[in-house]
Amino acid sequence: MQTKNTKTFYLIPYFAWIILFVIAPIALIAYYSLFDLSGNFTFDNYKNFFTSIYLKLTLSSFWYAFLITLFSLLVAYPTAYLLTKTKHKQLWLLLIIIPSWINLLLKTYAFIGIFGLYGPINAFLNVFGFGETQILFTDFSFIFVSVYIFIPFMILPIFNALDKLNPSLIDASRDLGASSWTTFSKVIFPLTTNGVKAGIQAVFIPSLSLFMITRLIAGNKVITLGTAIEQQFLVTQNWGMGSTIAVFLIIFMVIVMIITGQRDKGANTNGKN
Amino acid sequence: MKDIVRAALTIIFVCIALFFVNDLLDKNSGKAGSDTVTIYNWGEYIDPDLIAQFEDESGYRVVYETFDSNEAMMTKIEQGGTSYDIAVPSEYAIEKMKEHDLLLPIDHSKIPNLKNIDPYFLDLSFDPKNEFSIPYFWGTVGIVFNPSLLDGQTFDSWDALWDPSLKGQVLLVDSAREVIGMGLNSLGYSLNSTNEKELQEASEKLNKLTPNVKAIIGDEVTQLMVNQEAAVALTWSGQAADMMWENEELDYSVPEEGSNLWFDNMVIPKTAANIEGAHAFINFMLDAEVAAQNADYVGYSIPNAAAVELMDEEVTSDERFYPTEETRDNLEVYNNLGLEMLGVYNELFLKFKMGTN
Numbered sequence: 001m002q003t004k005n006t007k008t009f010y011l012i013p014y015f016a017w018i019i020l021f022v023i024a025p026i027a028l029i030a031y032y033s034l035f036d037l038s039g040n041f042t043f044d045n046y047k048n049f050f051t052s053i054y055l056k057l058t059l060s061s062f063w064y065a066f067l068i069t070l071f072s073l074l075v076a077y078p079t080a081y082l083l084t085k086t087k088h089k090q091l092w093l094l095l096i097i098i099p100s101w102i103n104l105l106l107k108t109y110a111f112i113g114i115f116g117l118y119g120p121i122n123a124f125l126n127v128f129g130f131g132e133t134q135i136l137f138t139d140f141s142f143i144f145v146s147v148y149i150f151i152p153f154m155i156l157p158i159f160n161a162l163d164k165l166n167p168s169l170i171d172a173s174r175d176l177g178a179s180s181w182t183t184f185s186k187v188i189f190p191l192t193t194n195g196v197k198a199g200i201q202a203v204f205i206p207s208l209s210l211f212m213i214t215r216l217i218a219g220n221k222v223i224t225l226g227t228a229i230e231q232q233f234l235v236t237q238n239w240g241m242g243s244t245i246a247v248f249l250i251i252f253m254v255i256v257m258i259i260t261g262q263r264d265k266g267a268n269t270n271g272k273n
Numbered sequence: 274m275k276d277i278v279r280a281a282l283t284i285i286f287v288c289i290a291l292f293f294v295n296d297l298l299d300k301n302s303g304k305a306g307s308d309t310v311t312i313y314n315w316g317e318y319i320d321p322d323l324i325a326q327f328e329d330e331s332g333y334r335v336v337y338e339t340f341d342s343n344e345a346m347m348t349k350i351e352q353g354g355t356s357y358d359i360a361v362p363s364e365y366a367i368e369k370m371k372e373h374d375l376l377l378p379i380d381h382s383k384i385p386n387l388k389n390i391d392p393y394f395l396d397l398s399f400d401p402k403n404e405f406s407i408p409y410f411w412g413t414v415g416i417v418f419n420p421s422l423l424d425g426q427t428f429d430s431w432d433a434l435w436d437p438s439l440k441g442q443v444l445l446v447d448s449a450r451e452v453i454g455m456g457l458n459s460l461g462y463s464l465n466s467t468n469e470k471e472l473q474e475a476s477e478k479l480n481k482l483t484p485n486v487k488a489i490i491g492d493e494v495t496q497l498m499v500n501q502e503a504a505v506a507l508t509w510s511g512q513a514a515d516m517m518w519e520n521e522e523l524d525y526s527v528p529e530e531g532s533n534l535w536f537d538n539m540v541i542p543k544t545a546a547n548i549e550g551a552h553a554f555i556n557f558m559l560d561a562e563v564a565a566q567n568a569d570y571v572g573y574s575i576p577n578a579a580a581v582e583l584m585d586e587e588v589t590s591d592e593r594f595y596p597t598e599e600t601r602d603n604l605e606v607y608n609n610l611g612l613e614m615l616g617v618y619n620e621l622f623l624k625f626k627m628g629t630n
Contacts, residue, residue, distance in 0.1 A: 037612050037613060037616070053620060053623060053624055053627065056627060057623075057627065060627070112493065112496075116497075116500065116502055117500075117501075117502050118500060118501075118502070134441060134487075136488075136502075137487055137488040215447060215489075215490055215491065216490070216493065218488075219444075219487065219488020219489055219490055220447055220488065220489035220490065220626050220629070221486075221488065221489070221626075221629045223623070223626050223627060227623075227626075228623060231449075231619055231623065232619075234342070234344050234345075235344065235448075235449060235615070235619055236612065236615050236616045236619045237344070237612055237615075238612065238616050241616070
């Protein structure tokens with residue numbers, strides 16, 4: 001009896017948190033999305049969303065989020081793999097994580113200087129005879145900075161998955177005559193897909209609604225659903241439309257989470273022993 | 274278990290200590306009361322020496338806070354919390370604040386220095402008879418450009434921005450009213466237009482500008498222009514003055530087809546705790562010498578006729594920043610278009626931004 005009581009007692013903070021900061025805000029967003037500017041109940045906001053502009057915006061958000069995730073993964077996987085092979089892997093991991101403690105805006109502003117026409121990158125290019133190149137306010141700078149910012153969130157779960165991987169499985173694979181590539185594609189990668197999926201979730205979902213970087217680094221030439229939400233709330237003060245876009249964003253996120261969900265729970269436990 | 278309790282106690286203790294220190298600091302800086310005046314102004318928008326001077330002369334202590342957008346300012350005042358005695362909104366924001374009943378009337382008998390203000394800037398449409406607001410600074414929207422990066426283009430007309438030679442050289446402010454307004458002005462329409470056809474035309478014209486657009490950003494424009502990263506920018510006159518102060522090669526022009534004329538004004542928000550002090554501060558800022566010193570420091574144009582006479586002739590006769598009344602007649606003040614219309618402007622702007630890539 002007593003243990004049951006203490007158990008419910010410990011659950012209180014958890015449920016209070018979930019209700020106050022997860023359920024209530026989502027309910028409020030859904031509620032606000034049903035009202036127009038003058039406070040009338042309407043589904044117009046939802047109809048509005050399906051006009052060309054917001055659909056196009058959604059597509060472009062997905063496209064850029066996809067690119068950011070792809071490049072993060074391409075860099076993060078080999079990095080995480082190398083990290084597990086180093087001697088002081090916790091130290092190296094820490095060095096990768098430390099920059100993520102620095103304020104996001106500060107890092108972003110730093111890139112304005114780095115990518116500028118008179119910044120170090122252009123100075124470097126000049127040495128090789130390239131003229132002044134416009135790097136800031138391009139797709140490249142946007143993807144680069146976003147990848148830079150998100151990469152620790154991709155490396156961590158992959159590193160953990162690789163670290164847990166039982167090395168004798170790799171030895172076994174090699175002993176049985178598999179090539180490096182076969183070992184990777186048939187043994188290592190399948191056993192770390194959960195890490196990869198977790199990494200994709202941690203990168204793709206926030207990428208969908210990036211908005212500060214779109215302005216500072218991409219000069220608003222890339223705009224995402226985040227930009228639209230910010231404008232609806234701050235400039236237009238159309239909370240209804242802003243909430244509607246947010247509702248769709250939440251729906252997209254849930255879809256992404258379902259797709260990247262950890263269906264094959266067995267993989268890692270199998271790998272462990 | 275023991276460790277958890279210890280950790281929890283430590284956290285609670287640190288919190289209490291921090292709270293105590295914060296309280297002490299608040300007391301020292303004098304949070305809101307009858308002997309303090311809390312001022313809520315835009316960043317870099319007053320000569321700090323003047324605050325000290327006001328404190329000396331009036332005996333009030335000044336608490337000074339800054340904001341970076343009319344919307345943020347309004348939200349904070351609407352929520353209460355801090356008792357701001359003075360705020361400095363732009364004209365359209367004053368209309369909105371009046372609608373939301375966020376302002377207190379200003380007693381003109383307590384502001385004898387009001388006589389210094391050029392009558393041109395009084396009794397304007399956004400606040401007839403200046404019941405709620407007193408002009409602080411004013412200015413225009415125009416084009417700042419760097420002749421050393423251009424080959425001789427001038428910007429007497431908005432159409433100059435569409436010149437193909439400016440490919441990827443133009444910076445725009447990230448603000449729907451300014452950019453759509455520019456499109457409307459370039460076609461000879463009013464920048465307060467609510468005519469669907471005119472707006473559509475402006476939007477189509479703006480879409481043709483996209484190859485020339487380098488970026489659509491906020492205050493970062495200043496640094497980029499000063500560092501010669503871009504040749505041309507759409508900006509406010511005061512910001513242009515800042516840039517020209519730091520980089521003497523820059524020049525500023527207000528196109529002939531017309532543009533926006535804006536006013537920032539001192540108001541007393543409903544939250545005010547020291548109404549007496551607020552009036553004293555407004556009166557102090559309207560003093561000719563004080564206003565002249567402030568204008569020197571801030572660089573924006575001042576509506577204070579007595580102060581203008583005290584200022585350097587070279588500054589006040591500069592028609593780029595003190596346009597003649599004749600030119601001013603060509604300029605328009607933003608009307609509060611209502612949220613519905615603002616939404617339309619915003620969607621056109623969003624479309625324009627989408628097209629820039």
